[in-house]
Amino acid sequence: MAVKTLTIDGRLVSAMEGQTVLEAAQEAGIHIPTLCHLDGVSDLGACRMCLVELGNSPKLQPACVLKVAEGMEVRTNSDRLRKYRKMIVELLLSERNHVCSVCVSNGHCELQDMAVELGVDHSRFDYIYPVERVDITHQRFGVDHNRCILCGRCVRVCDEVEGAHTWDMAGRGAKSFVITDMNQPWGDSTSCTSCGKCVQACPTGAIFQKGATVGEMQKDRTRLEFIVTAREKKQWIG
Amino acid sequence: MDRVKVATVWLGGCSGCHMSFLDMDEFLIDLAEKIQVVYSPIADMKEFPESVDVTLVEGSVANEDHVELCHKIRAASRVVISFGDCAVTGNVPAMRNPLGDPEKILQLVYVDRADTHPIAPKEAGIVPKLVDRVRPVHEEIDVDYFIPGCPPSSSRIKEALTNLLEMGETHLTGENLRFG
Numbered sequence: 094m095a096v097k098t099l100t101i102d103g104r105l106v107s108a109m110e111g112q113t114v115l116e117a118a119q120e121a122g123i124h125i126p127t128l129c130h131l132d133g134v135s136d137l138g139a140c141r142m143c144l145v146e147l148g149n150s151p152k153l154q155p156a157c158v159l160k161v162a163e164g165m166e167v168r169t170n171s172d173r174l175r176k177y178r179k180m181i182v183e184l185l186l187s188e189r190n191h192v193c194s195v196c197v198s199n200g201h202c203e204l205q206d207m208a209v210e211l212g213v214d215h216s217r218f219d220y221i222y223p224v225e226r227v228d229i230t231h232q233r234f235g236v237d238h239n240r241c242i243l244c245g246r247c248v249r250v251c252d253e254v255e256g257a258h259t260w261d262m263a264g265r266g267a268k269s270f271v272i273t274d275m276n277q278p279w280g281d282s283t284s285c286t287s288c289g290k291c292v293q294a295c296p297t298g299a300i301f302q303k304g305a306t307v308g309e310m311q312k313d314r315t316r317l318e319f320i321v322t323a324r325e326k327k328q329w330i331g
Numbered sequence: 332m333d334r335v336k337v338a339t340v341w342l343g344g345c346s347g348c349h350m351s352f353l354d355m356d357e358f359l360i361d362l363a364e365k366i367q368v369v370y371s372p373i374a375d376m377k378e379f380p381e382s383v384d385v386t387l388v389e390g391s392v393a394n395e396d397h398v399e400l401c402h403k404i405r406a407a408s409r410v411v412i413s414f415g416d417c418a419v420t421g422n423v424p425a426m427r428n429p430l431g432d433p434e435k436i437l438q439l440v441y442v443d444r445a446d447t448h449p450i451a452p453k454e455a456g457i458v459p460k461l462v463d464r465v466r467p468v469h470e471e472i473d474v475d476y477f478i479p480g481c482p483p484s485s486s487r488i489k490e491a492l493t494n495l496l497e498m499g500e501t502h503l504t505g506e507n508l509r510f511g
Contacts, residue, residue, distance in 0.1 A: 186420070190425075190426065190428075190429065192420075192422060192423060192425075192426060193416065193481065193510040193511025194416055194422055194423060194481035194510075194511045195423060195426075196511065199511040200509075200511065205509060205510055205511060208508065208509075208510065209505060209506060209508050209509050212504060212508060213508065214419070214476075214477040214479060214502075214503060214508050215413065215419050215420070215467065215469055215474075215477045215479070216420070216467075219470055220420075220421060220425065220428075220466075220467070220470075222425065222428035222429050222464065223429060224429045225429070308511075
């Protein structure tokens with residue numbers, strides 16, 4: 094496969110054809126903030142945290158789905174990008190009811206971490222306070238839509254790693270929400286294998302293990318990594 | 332040199348931020364040489380003073396008294412700081428917002444679900460009326476600085492106050508910004 098050479102933040106970086114700018118940056122040790130990206134599943138550019146500037150183009154591109162090209166000039170950390178990323182986190186915080194102090198994931202939340210990283214000390218946008226559902230019909234897990242940022246990790250991990258495709262996305266825009274089966278209670282789902290991959294994949298406290306109280310829900314990605322690595326390296330074949 | 336005039340205010344919150352303030356322990360002795368507390372729920376002053384250097388506002392804007400006090404604070408204070416998650420985000424008090432009409436919530440909590448004495452708190456001139464939507468302080472008045480946290484740790488408050496007293500401004504960074 095051909096090697097492409099590009100510049101990221103003024104540094105010359107080589108990447109394999111077909112790799113994304115995010116992958117090339119990560120391999121070169123250049124940090125690009127991400128929220129919807131999850132190692133081991135496909136990328137879809139949902140959260141826009143990884144937006145980068147490209148050459149002289151005024152258009153910003155999500156690094157997670159942008160393929161590397163020869164001579165590409167990428168900037169990952171300009172004032173403009175930092176401003177937009179901060180704005181995205183503030184919009185996410187005001188779009189649903191994120192109450193860190195009573196959340197199972199308080200202190201272990203990727204949205205909270207992102208607010209810290211980007212210097213969010215308050216939201217400039219008025220909070221919407223929508224009415225959101227909480228589904229605790231599943232025997233072991235629950236989903237609290239108040240805390241969901243619509244990253245779609247649960248949908249992808251369930252489809253691509255577990256192969257069950259219990260989760261999907263319904264609705265449009267800010268009114269989108271994740272569903273189980275045909276928008277049925279999770280506990281009634283016939284496709285769910287109760288494997289818990291969606292729980293581990295979820296960046297916030299939206300999908301959680303029952304019985305966890307404030308700050309107790311720590312996501313464990315090593316189980317996902319174990320399966321994905323085994324599959325990529327064909328460790329279970331032959 | 333005159334000591335900096337500091338007020339602390341308790342709106343719709345649990346007073347945990349004030350408890351965390353007191354948790355600064357011996358630093359409070361150093362602080363007492365630099366600041367003068369001119370209004371606070373832990374000091375006996377009835378009226379908000381006409382001129383204050385710095386006001387720390389704990390709690391969200393949840394009732395009509397809070398709205399009135401907020402505007403008094405802004406008019407009288409050189410610097411207003413949102414102190415803790417309720418002031419910064421609305422936090423727990425704002426969890427009633429998706430439930431709608433505050434009168435219905437009072438009815439539900441104090442009357443329908445009461446085991447004894449089913450009476451909603453209501454007394455003209457004494458119990459302030461709830462506002463329709465609980466808001467963070469900066470949605471009501473301009474706020475200069477923010478100290479997030481539920482409650483902000485005493486070290487975080489100390490950092491913010493030290494910055495303010497030494498440099499005249501206080502922009503917290505990194506872990507000192509963590510909500511919750």
